[in-house]
Amino acid sequence: MTARRAAAGGQAGSRPAGDRRAGGRRAGDSGTREAIGEAARAQFAEHGYRGATIRGIAAAAGVDPALVHHYYGTKEALFAAAMRLPVVPSEVLSAALTPAGGMPAGPGFGAHLVRTALQLWESDELKETFLGLLRSAVTSEQASVMLREFISDSILGTVARVAGLGRQWSPAEAEYRAAMVATQMLGLALTRLVLGLPAVAGASVDELAATVGPSVERYLSGDIDLPARLVCSRRPRTAYPRRPGGI
Amino acid sequence: MTARRAAAGGQAGSRPAGDRRAGGRRAGDSGTREAIGEAARAQFAEHGYRGATIRGIAAAAGVDPALVHHYYGTKEALFAAAMRLPVVPSEVLSAALTPAGGMPAGPGFGAHLVRTALQLWESDELKETFLGLLRSAVTSEQASVMLREFISDSILGTVARVAGLGRQWSPAEAEYRAAMVATQMLGLALTRLVLGLPAVAGASVDELAATVGPSVERYLSGDIDLPARLVCSRRPRTAYPRRPGGI
DNA sequence: TGTAGAGTTCAACAAGTGTTGAATTAATGT
DNA sequence: ACATTAATTCAACACTTGTTGAACTCTACA
Numbered sequence: 001m002t003a004r005r006a007a008a009g010g011q012a013g014s015r016p017a018g019d020r021r022a023g024g025r026r027a028g029d030s031g032t033r034e035a036i037g038e039a040a041r042a043q044f045a046e047h048g049y050r051g052a053t054i055r056g057i058a059a060a061a062g063v064d065p066a067l068v069h070h071y072y073g074t075k076e077a078l079f080a081a082a083m084r085l086p087v088v089p090s091e092v093l094s095a096a097l098t099p100a101g102g103m104p105a106g107p108g109f110g111a112h113l114v115r116t117a118l119q120l121w122e123s124d125e126l127k128e129t130f131l132g133l134l135r136s137a138v139t140s141e142q143a144s145v146m147l148r149e150f151i152s153d154s155i156l157g158t159v160a161r162v163a164g165l166g167r168q169w170s171p172a173e174a175e176y177r178a179a180m181v182a183t184q185m186l187g188l189a190l191t192r193l194v195l196g197l198p199a200v201a202g203a204s205v206d207e208l209a210a211t212v213g214p215s216v217e218r219y220l221s222g223d224i225d226l227p228a229r230l231v232c233s234r235r236p237r238t239a240y241p242r243r244p245g246g247i
Numbered sequence: 248m249t250a251r252r253a254a255a256g257g258q259a260g261s262r263p264a265g266d267r268r269a270g271g272r273r274a275g276d277s278g279t280r281e282a283i284g285e286a287a288r289a290q291f292a293e294h295g296y297r298g299a300t301i302r303g304i305a306a307a308a309g310v311d312p313a314l315v316h317h318y319y320g321t322k323e324a325l326f327a328a329a330m331r332l333p334v335v336p337s338e339v340l341s342a343a344l345t346p347a348g349g350m351p352a353g354p355g356f357g358a359h360l361v362r363t364a365l366q367l368w369e370s371d372e373l374k375e376t377f378l379g380l381l382r383s384a385v386t387s388e389q390a391s392v393m394l395r396e397f398i399s400d401s402i403l404g405t406v407a408r409v410a411g412l413g414r415q416w417s418p419a420e421a422e423y424r425a426a427m428v429a430t431q432m433l434g435l436a437l438t439r440l441v442l443g444l445p446a447v448a449g450a451s452v453d454e455l456a457a458t459v460g461p462s463v464e465r466y467l468s469g470d471i472d473l474p475a476r477l478v479c480s481r482r483p484r485t486a487y488p489r490r491p492g493g494i
Numbered sequence: 495t496g497t498a499g500a501g502t503t504c505a506a507c508a509a510g511t512g513t514t515g516a517a518t519t520a521a522t523g524t
Numbered sequence: 525a526c527a528t529t530a531a532t533t534c535a536a537c538a539c540t541t542g543t544t545g546a547a548c549t550c551t552a553c554a
């Protein structure tokens with residue numbers, strides 16, 4: 001309660017603290033909208049789309065539930081707004097993925113990638129967005145689409161582009177290789193952040209990077225056994241051939 | 248609606264179809280309890296613990312919601328009962344993990360393991376249990392504990408035991424290696440079954456086994472970079488040192 | 495035949511959900 | 525000083541949720 005004042009610090013508010021009259025406008029430009037957004041991101045990250053409630057978000061922001069609907073219309077819209085990444089991740093990713101001293105796809109690149117990702121979601125608002133997306137995508141159709149697009153467009157595209165520098169990959173092969181990386185990285189996130197498997201959650205970033213890195217590197221630049229249909233690049237891109245989970 | 252008759256077929260019921268009087272006992276031993284259990288497993292698999300509702304489960308079983316509470320007491324108890332594996336998986340796993348012709352940890356063992364797992368949850372009641380557990384573990388504390396224990400005890404233990412035949416691993420090292428396998432396999436399940444990433448969901452079992460298999464094999468029998476604290480086996484087992492997700 | 499008991503349904507309660515509209519207060523522009 | 529408008533709260537609606545207790549109907553057994 002009243003966590004809003006602390007959370008939205010530095011935006012405005014020259015009025016004395018502790019005033020809580022009933023109804024009425026408070027100040028010209030309080031950071032309430034942003035406070036609601038941050039509270040929503042935190043709640044979605046912790047409970048997922050279904051588990052997070054408007055009343056809970058409002059309480060965390062120190063605000064009436066009706067204000068949530070006043071600023072963001074519906075719960076879906078609030079979720080979409082809260083899960084919009086604060087920074088466009090492609091540039092951040094490209095910058096983070098290039099190790100100091102050029103040579104993006106050289107040896108040790110996999111470990112560098114894993115370490116970067118682990119550090120990125122170790123403590124940040126990016127972690128909240130990612131966790132909220134992951135927790136919600138498992139049950140909500142909308143969130144599933146959002147996470148899928150987020151992974152496909154932003155993450156996989158960038159990873160494939162950076163890692164494929166100097167190589168001649170068909171788009172289909174690049175997509176497949178990047179998807180394998182996603183497979184490993186999402187499993188790492190799931191077991192470490194969500195499930196809390198002891199051996200994974202208890203390991204350090206460097207340890208995990210050293211162990212998992214070579215697998216990722218193999219997916220990106222190794223001599224893997226590609227599906228036969230991908231070698232001659234007939235580009236079956238974004239074909240969505242099957243969806244076994246019924247999502 | 249009235250899917251119960253079809254779902255619980257072959258149990259009993261010698262009365263004419265289409266009767267639906269109000270109240271009262273129907274027959275001596277209808278398979279209602281089992282029908283409710285199956286409906287619950289399906290609903291939990293599709294919507295997760297929070298998303299599945301008692302009324303929905305009852306409707307899927309063609310039964311009054313009160314009957315659900317009559318047989319299984321509360322929703323939590325129903326979930327626990329529905330997620331109890333129909334077959335003890337350790338024996339199934341051990342049998343499935345040993346390729347025809349001995350030599351459990353030889354070359355190609357990783358691909359065999361991946362193929363086995365993919366086929367196992369391709370179409371079965373095991374897939375429903377697993378999906379229900381996975382979908383629920385992301386938001387429900389109880390389900391998270393269940394899935395963690397399920398993975399730690401049943402899966403990881405068996406995998407580590409089978410793969411470590413003839414090797415001298417400390418328990419801590421075996422646990423770490425098996426956890427890395429879980430990392431990869433859970434990521435595969437998440438992207439293929441839940442998220443439906445095109446490149447992963449569209450690939451065949453054999454293709455994925457060929458691509459992912461070597462990674463798993465490396466985790467199990469390869470020369471990986473182990474954390475330094477694991478080499479001298481001071482057994483920090485089940486230590487739960489940290490849980491970043493706040494689960 | 496009668497009685498105990500299991501199977502089943504009905505109706506409702508209390509709590510929590512997203513959402514809405516009216517009312518209230520303060521800042522701002524004229 | 526006055527009207528406008530944005531920010532905020534209150535109170536409620538319509539709905540869904542898990543859960544409960546009473547009632548009803550049939551079978552099984554004495």
